[in-house]
Amino acid sequence: MHLSVDSVSKSFGEGKARKLVLENVSFTISSGEFVALVGSSGSGKSTMMRLVAGLDRPSAGTITVDGVPVKGPGSDRGMVFQKYSLYPWLTAAQNVAFGMSLQGLPRREVQERTSYFLEVVGLSDAARRLPRELSGGMQQRVAIARALAAEPKVLLLDEPFGALDLQIRESMQEFLHGLWQRTGLTALLITHDLEEALLLAQRVHILAPRPGRIVRSVAADLPHGELAHLRVTPEFLALREELAACLRGLDGGLGL
Amino acid sequence: MRESTFWPRLLAHPWILGIAGILIVLLLWTGVTATGLVDRLFLPSPAAVLAAGQAQASAGILGRDLVASVTRVFTGFALSAAVALPLGIAMGTNRAICQLLEPLMGLIRYMPAPAFIPLLIIYFGLEELPKVMLIFIGTVFFNTLMIMDAVKFVPHELVETALTLGGKRAQLLTRVITPCIAPQVLDTYRINMASAWNLVIVAELVAANEGLGKRISLAQRFLRTDEIFVGLIVIGVIGLLIDLGFRLLMRRACSWAN
Numbered sequence: 001m002h003l004s005v006d007s008v009s010k011s012f013g014e015g016k017a018r019k020l021v022l023e024n025v026s027f028t029i030s031s032g033e034f035v036a037l038v039g040s041s042g043s044g045k046s047t048m049m050r051l052v053a054g055l056d057r058p059s060a061g062t063i064t065v066d067g068v069p070v071k072g073p074g075s076d077r078g079m080v081f082q083k084y085s086l087y088p089w090l091t092a093a094q095n096v097a098f099g100m101s102l103q104g105l106p107r108r109e110v111q112e113r114t115s116y117f118l119e120v121v122g123l124s125d126a127a128r129r130l131p132r133e134l135s136g137g138m139q140q141r142v143a144i145a146r147a148l149a150a151e152p153k154v155l156l157l158d159e160p161f162g163a164l165d166l167q168i169r170e171s172m173q174e175f176l177h178g179l180w181q182r183t184g185l186t187a188l189l190i191t192h193d194l195e196e197a198l199l200l201a202q203r204v205h206i207l208a209p210r211p212g213r214i215v216r217s218v219a220a221d222l223p224h225g226e227l228a229h230l231r232v233t234p235e236f237l238a239l240r241e242e243l244a245a246c247l248r249g250l251d252g253g254l255g256l
Numbered sequence: 257m258r259e260s261t262f263w264p265r266l267l268a269h270p271w272i273l274g275i276a277g278i279l280i281v282l283l284l285w286t287g288v289t290a291t292g293l294v295d296r297l298f299l300p301s302p303a304a305v306l307a308a309g310q311a312q313a314s315a316g317i318l319g320r321d322l323v324a325s326v327t328r329v330f331t332g333f334a335l336s337a338a339v340a341l342p343l344g345i346a347m348g349t350n351r352a353i354c355q356l357l358e359p360l361m362g363l364i365r366y367m368p369a370p371a372f373i374p375l376l377i378i379y380f381g382l383e384e385l386p387k388v389m390l391i392f393i394g395t396v397f398f399n400t401l402m403i404m405d406a407v408k409f410v411p412h413e414l415v416e417t418a419l420t421l422g423g424k425r426a427q428l429l430t431r432v433i434t435p436c437i438a439p440q441v442l443d444t445y446r447i448n449m450a451s452a453w454n455l456v457i458v459a460e461l462v463a464a465n466e467g468l469g470k471r472i473s474l475a476q477r478f479l480r481t482d483e484i485f486v487g488l489i490v491i492g493v494i495g496l497l498i499d500l501g502f503r504l505l506m507r508r509a510c511s512w513a514n
């Protein structure tokens with residue numbers, strides 16, 4: 001699998017109200033890779049994600065999956081939103097089964113794969129619970145399981161832990177990292193949390209705001225074994241400090 | 257110490273105070289009529305109203321009136337609900353349809369439905385059809401616009417998630433939008449059902465052979481205030497039962513939304 005974003009720009013509105021949100025953004029993701037896009041709020045991260053998901057069209061440039069241009073949303077690009085990620089009227093298991101049943105998979109297979117993916121995210125016991133009976137972290141795990149169960153080529157995560165408390169966020173980062181190591185999934189993570197990006201991703205792109213554009217791309221060649229360790233290694237701290245200064249510079253340049 | 261637990265315990269059973277409120281009014285009513293201060297013709301005693309009700313029931317009048325009114329309300333409202341659901345969803349999901357119909361409906365909605373009665377009588381005569389149509393006209397625009405609003409408040413993330421899971425357009429309607437708005441649709445129906453009851457009575461006051469409204473207007477002609485009270489109380493009780501029915505259905509079918 002090869003996802004390629006090539007010189008993509010996006011603007012909203014017409015004439016005088018026209019607003020350039022993304023300018024000439026390019027990056028790629030290959031099978032098994034975990035890529036993160038980091039930027040402050042309003043820098044166009046969600047817009048970028050929606051373009052990749054096919055929920056919006058670029059104003060210029062192309063997005064291709066294995067050479068085929070993205071023309072709309074499809075099950076090859078699974079998405080997890082920050083808010084309203086689950087169907088509140090369906091149980092955890094029914095949520096996980098949702099994509100498979102939309103696609104018309106046989107019942108047996110849906111059941112088997114639902115319990116498999118609930119187990120992958122460690123929520124077999126919560127199968128019959130409604131979303132409102134689950135904690136925020138559990139809800140996002142169900143949402144990830146639902147996306148994975150539809151067998152996407154790439155998983156798109158738009159600030160999936162942004163609404164969670166710091167402590168839960170850290171355990172969710174461990175969870176996602178472990179999931180990536182176990183299953184070899186391919187993921188594009190969008191976050192305003194630089195540390196989260198450096199912990200999880202192999203490649204990190206820094207997005208500058210107004211208009212959104214990539215100003216730095218770094219390979220996070222860090223020993224990703226244990227996240228708790230990684231957080232305090234000198235290499236990690238140095239890289240985080242360097243990129244944090246870069247991000248501050250972007251905001252400072254605007255007099256914020 | 258005792259007082260501090262009394263109120264919370266009492267308030268934990270909402271029906272206790274509710275029934276107390278009704279009983280207090282009944283007691284006051286009995287008291288006032290027993291003193292003889294108010295002319296019986298204006299305010300009959302609860303016992304007299306009960307007797308009038310029993311007389312009507314045993315003569316079979318009450319049953320026939322009830323069936324007539326309930327049938328009109330249910331036919332007219334079922335028609336209205338059946339039209340409003342697809343129309344409201346269409347307006348909530350399609351901008352062109354919404355822009356085409358919303359101003360029109362907003363306009364008609366403010367025309368008082370009873371003002372249509374003369375037209376309906378000219379068009380459809382004096383039988384059942386004009387009454388059913390009045391209930392339909394009087395509720396369909398409110399039902400439609402409220403359902404449209406419910407559709408507009410469906411979080412777009414829920415729709416877009418279905419698309420990224422490989423859902424087709426038609427599946428969005430049946431698998432996402434319809435279940436998502438179900439609680440609001442039931443609530444819309446529950447609220448607008450009250451207007452349907454208002455309208456059936458108005459229609460029967462104008463022209464009918466039987467029905468609870470007809471009975472009230474006949475009672476007025478013969479100064480039978482006790483029978484007017486019977487009609488009012490029966491209408492109130494049926495309305496309350498329908499309301500409770502909708503609430504029960506909502507709790508059963510949409511427990512996720514509570």
Ligand SMILES: Nc1ncnc2c1ncn2[C@@H]1O[C@H](COP(=O)(O)OP(=O)(O)O)[C@@H](O)[C@H]1O
Nearest residue numbers: 012013021039040041042043044045046047048
């Ligand atoms: N549909 C839209 N119409 C107009 N402006 C939009 C639209 N979507 C996003 N924007 C604008 O694009 C900018 C970036 O938004 P977004 O991609 O949500 O940023 P982020 O996710 O990084 O916080 C914001 O200024 C927002 O107002």
Ligand SMILES: [Mg+2]
Nearest residue numbers: 045046047159
């Ligand atoms: Mg965003």
